Amino acid sequence: xxxxxxxxxxxxxxxxxxxxxxxxxxxxxxxxxxxxxxxxxxxxxxxxxxxxxxxxxxxxxxxxxxxxxxxxxxxxxxxxxxxxxxxxxxxxxxxxxxxxxxxxxxxxxxxxxxxxxxxxxxxxxxxxxxxxxxxxxxxxxxxxxxxxxxxxxxxxxxxxxxxxxxxxxxxxxxx
Amino acid sequence: xxxxxxxxxxxxxxxxxxxxxxxxxxxxxxxxxxxxxxxxxxxxxxxxxxxxxxxxxxxxxxxxxxxxxxxxxxxxxxxxxxxxxxxxxxxxxxxxxxxxxxxxxxxxxxxxxxxxxxxxxxxxxxxxxxxxxxxxxxxxxxxxxxxxxxxxxxxxxxxxxxxxxxxxxxxxxxxxxxxxxxxxxxx
Numbered sequence: 001x002x003x004x005x006x007x008x009x010x011x012x013x014x015x016x017x018x019x020x021x022x023x024x025x026x027x028x029x030x031x032x033x034x035x036x037x038x039x040x041x042x043x044x045x046x047x048x049x050x051x052x053x054x055x056x057x058x059x060x061x062x063x064x065x066x067x068x069x070x071x072x073x074x075x076x077x078x079x080x081x082x083x084x085x086x087x088x089x090x091x092x093x094x095x096x097x098x099x100x101x102x103x104x105x106x107x108x109x110x111x112x113x114x115x116x117x118x119x120x121x122x123x124x125x126x127x128x129x130x131x132x133x134x135x136x137x138x139x140x141x142x143x144x145x146x147x148x149x150x151x152x153x154x155x156x157x158x159x160x161x162x163x164x165x166x167x168x169x170x171x172x173x174x175x
Numbered sequence: 176x177x178x179x180x181x182x183x184x185x186x187x188x189x190x191x192x193x194x195x196x197x198x199x200x201x202x203x204x205x206x207x208x209x210x211x212x213x214x215x216x217x218x219x220x221x222x223x224x225x226x227x228x229x230x231x232x233x234x235x236x237x238x239x240x241x242x243x244x245x246x247x248x249x250x251x252x253x254x255x256x257x258x259x260x261x262x263x264x265x266x267x268x269x270x271x272x273x274x275x276x277x278x279x280x281x282x283x284x285x286x287x288x289x290x291x292x293x294x295x296x297x298x299x300x301x302x303x304x305x306x307x308x309x310x311x312x313x314x315x316x317x318x319x320x321x322x323x324x325x326x327x328x329x330x331x332x333x334x335x336x337x338x339x340x341x342x343x344x345x346x347x348x349x350x351x352x353x354x355x356x357x358x359x360x361x362x
Contacts, residue, residue, distance in 0.1 A: 029257055029351075036344045053306075055314060058321035063334065064341050067200045067235040067274070097348075119356065163351055166256045 022109050023169045030167050037098040044094050048082030061085035077145060088145040089129070092152025093159075100160025107161065108168035115165050122158040129155055183250045185242070185262050192242035192266045196342070197273035199234050204274075205281060212291035238270050239263025239346035243353030256354045263350015267342035275335035293322040 024030075042049070047059045054062070062071060065085050075087040084091060107113075129151050136143045242262045246252070282289070297318055303311065324330040 026257060029260055033348065033351075036347075040341075040344070053310075053314060055300075055318060055321070058318050060337075063337055067204070067271075067338055067342060068345065115355070122352075159348070159352060162355055163256070166351070166355060 021171045022105065023171050024105070024167065025169065026167050034098075034101055037094065037101055040094050041098050044084060044086045044091055045079055046082055046085040048079035048084065051080055052082065054082040054085075059085070065090070075145065075148065077149075087148070089148040089152035092149040092154075093156035096153035096156035097160045098156075100157040104160060104164040105168050108164050108170060112170060113161075115162065118158065118162040118164065122155075122162050125151070125154040125158045182252055182254070185246045185258070186265075188242045188246035188249065189262055189265045189269060191245060192238045193269035193273055195241060196235060196238040196266065196270035196346075197277060200270070201274050201277040201281075203234065204278070208288055208292050211295050212288055214295060235267075235270075235342055236345040236349045238266040238342070239349030239351070240353040240356075242266040242346075243350050244357050247354075247357040253358050254354060256351050259350040259352075259354020259358070260347045261350070263346040263348065263353065264343045266350065267344065267346030268339045270346070271335055271338035271342045274338060275331065279331065289322070289326060293319075297322075 043061050043064050046061045047054050052059070062085050065071060069086045069090045071083075071085065072087055073083050075089070077084050077088055077091060086094065132143055132147065132151050135141050239259070239262065242265075243259045246262060247254075297315055300315060300318060301311070306314070325334065
């Protein structure tokens with residue numbers, strides 16, 4: 001992956017070509033995580049994805065997530081009239097982790113963001129989610145499926161982005 | 176070979192984190208079982224298919240973070256993200272195995288718990304008048320069959336295998352994040 005840039009000096013005679021090469025490392029792990037995340041998102045959508053009725057504790061999709069999510073129907077979206085296998089916050093986390101994971105090569109290519117900023121973003125989204133959960137728990141406000149999905153999505157996205165520099169590194173080489 | 180650094184084993188950290196995850200998820204799971212089993216069958220119970228405590232969400236994936244943090248801090252070592260992933264994966268798998276064993280031990284302590292839980296759930300589903308009777312009978316039959324299967328050896332092993340796969344994967348992710356946060360070597 002190369003994107004040569006031609007930089008001219010003031011006298012228009014000297015120039016520098018900068019090759020920004022994107023180094024793709026830990027490939028097996030990247031594709032393993034991509035496959036696993038894809039499976040999790042497909043499963044999280046629940047039996048309704050295949051037009052089946054959701055039966056909590058019986059449908060295998062619910063079985064997959066029962067240790068990870070409270071699976072409360074009042075906090076979940078429905079697909080084809082069937083409850084999804086995870087709550088709206090978890091749906092946001094898994095789906096946007098997958099989206100983020102798919103986009104990290106592009107983000108690494110287009111932007112040069114240091115890991116510490118991704119780390120701050122991750123911590124920020126965790127704090128936001130905690131504030132939202134506590135505010136709702138103590139009835140300061142009432143969150144909705146949409147707000148939970150949005151905050152979960154931020155957390156999922158930040159979880160993927162913090163790992164981007166471990167898989168895609170931009171190397172600048174001057175010719 | 177002479178310069179190769181011998182790193183301490185990560186297994187104590189893995190097992191420690193796995194025990195924490197297994198105990199927490201088992202306690203939360205048992206809490207749910209007792210809550211439902213002790214309730215009268217109603218649509219309300221049917222609707223509470225999981226614990227309504229929002230903080231229970233995602234407890235299962237802290238294992239990777241705990242294990243990588245414990246390993247990095249205890250031995251003051253650095254390791255690549257792949258090792259973090261491996262530590263998380265093992266933590267999740269072992270947590271699922273321990274949770275499975277704890278669940279079976281609890282079956283000896285209170286053998287009728289699963290049965291009471293199944294009765295409440297099926298009773299609650301029978302009250303659902305939004306589903307046509309024929310379809311309802313079919314679903315109830317599959318529920319009865321499902322609960323029966325869950326108590327068989329095959330069902331128990333299948334449950335442990337599913338949990339091992341899922342907990343293994345999500346803790347692999349949290350293990351990578353843990354390695355990134357606690358053992359960052361760059362910049």
